[in-house]
Amino acid sequence: MNLDVKTETLAEGAKLLVSGEIDAYTAPQLKEALMPLAEKREAYVVVDLDGVNYIDSTGLGIFVGALKAADQNNGTLRLISLNERVRRLFSITGLDEMIDIDEKREGTGK
């Protein structure tokens, strides 16, 4: 029931490596790491969810907030390496239509 968030600097922006469970308890930790990056002008933020095995609506809400911030600042938010369970919740809620999601594990390329 823990969350681990690491930030890596990319040539064109930043990458967050997230692992653990994203719920009401851990979501503030994700928000704290993600929002300052998403709020930068023309930010490019990649969030690698490879190590995330649980997410619920609190976590989805964090990504909605980050998407809004990125959108407002002409930035880009991308989610990568979602497992099937996590991806499923993005699909059920329709968020996968709004956020740039790529299940495949990949680097920084567009």
Place this chain on the structure above:
Amino acid sequence: MTAHQDLIEMKVPAKPEYVGIVRLTVSGVANRVGYTYDEIEDIKVAIAEACTNVVDHAYHDEGLISLEVSVREQFVEFRITDYGRDANAGELKKYRGPIQPDEPIQELTEGGLGLFLIESLMDDVEIKQNKGVAIVMKKFFLKDGVTHGTDGFETKTTNENR
């Protein structure tokens, strides 16, 4: 239908750090009674959503989340109850459905998807209001690859005060 029934109960403080404890407990019970991996994951999310609702909306100060799981022959009933003010049901009713692809990004809200997820992931959902609010969720056992009792439902809100 009520012939066989095992009951599991627990109460935890209505704080974010305990939602995971309820989730783990429910996961253990769901595993014990033989749900599939995907069903267990669905149940975990639905229960966590119900608990998070209590944490966020039920109490001004401190309070408890009550979990009751009753294992029946054809389904398991999960009941998450609070003892807070009944404004909680009003919060729940600030309901939104799935996000539509043509919704402007700036108009999206960060909350409000909880009840929608509960309805999507469980087979039957009822919200009961008495002194607090109870969210009663059923998950049927898969038989012959068909889930029983999922013939398109809508959440019923009933007021137990007479």
